[in-house]
Amino acid sequence: MKIENLRNKKILILGLAREGIDTLVFLQNKFPDQKIGIAxxxxxxxxxxxxxxxxxxxxDYLKHINDYDVIIKSPGVSLNLIQPYLKKNQIVTSQADIFLSNCKGLVIGITGTKGKSTTSTLIYKILKAKGLKSFLVGNIGKPALSYLLKDQEDRIYIYELSSFQLETITKGPQVAIILNFFKDHLDQHKNLEEYFNAKKKITSLHDNDFLIFNSKDPQVKKMALGSKAQKIPFDPNKDRLKVKNKLIISGEPIAIIGEMFGVPKNLIISEINKFKPLKHRLEYVGKYKGIEFYNDSAATIPEAAISAIDKLGQKLDTIIVGGVNKGFSTKELSEAILNSNIRNVILFPETGKQIEEDILKSKKKVNLFNANDMKEAVKICFSQTKKEGICLLSPAASSFNMFKSYKQRGNLFKRNARK
Known part of the structure; x- marks a missing residue:
């Protein structure tokens, strides 16, 4: 949505978290005399x-939604939640839509079920190391609209985009990257098709735009099919850079962006090798009483936990898993645990019960422990993990049955490990 189309409109900001506050500041700057609703x-x-x-x-915060012409929805508010309240011709937009529709600079948009934050950060780092005016936007950067106030054509914005941000966009970025697609967020999307269609919106590109996509993911390939953009497929299992840092999801899209913007190969490799995983994303906590601790609390789906098990390899001795049951199958995760060197599995409710049942059906002896809080779980880690072994928190589920967020879950894990 064009900024000028917001002038003299009755605007409602729906959801006043980080993005909502930034939207309010932006609107007050652009239209200082215009009344703004906040729900x-x-x-x-x-x-x-x-x-x-x-x-x-x-x-009753949705009660007066019909009083407004334009609703600027925050990502944390489900579109399905507000649909019954909407009247005909009401416009629902978002920070992402306003930013993409008005930005003068070049935007690299990154989406995928997992790996967005790490990939976005590394792309930002290699472009910045090259001396380009690059800026990190979104969940791990600054909210988008704050950048529009000082926008310039020579800027490059690296924008991490979730399905909740993409579902309202009317224009895609000039460069789009799709990392992967797994079953997730069905607590906010009606079904998998709706989640797929939200992600697919990033491919709404022109023929002079670029779409970098994971060609080994069938769902991602399906998304890319109808796009008019110039397509650049990548295989996440390849490693053209031969980097030492194996904790990143894939270096291929980073290498492609580096080539597009003329970043020397040695500079890309250097930035990747010195990169430390982001908080709660296979984050190294430290070594305590001879045990190494890794915090992967952001792993909220089984595929993410499976990837963590694979990356940590043979030293992985203990894993903490389990959380909110969102209807995912735990079978593949249980198989990954059984096929690894993991000897101890600490289980949180609710999905911990399913994983326990899966493992008990096998012939392999694995030590199973149920824990009701993080303090108890970490205590078991210390008592059961062998010296020089690794203890990993990678729940493969959301946190809300026991914790306020995945961040709180990860922070409690770190705090108890460091005691």
Missing amino acids: DKNEKIELDNPKNTILHLGD
């Missing part, structure tokens, strides 16, 4: 500049 389930919010704001807070 949020949280009853207690504090605004730095409450001038010309109308607040709709608490359980």
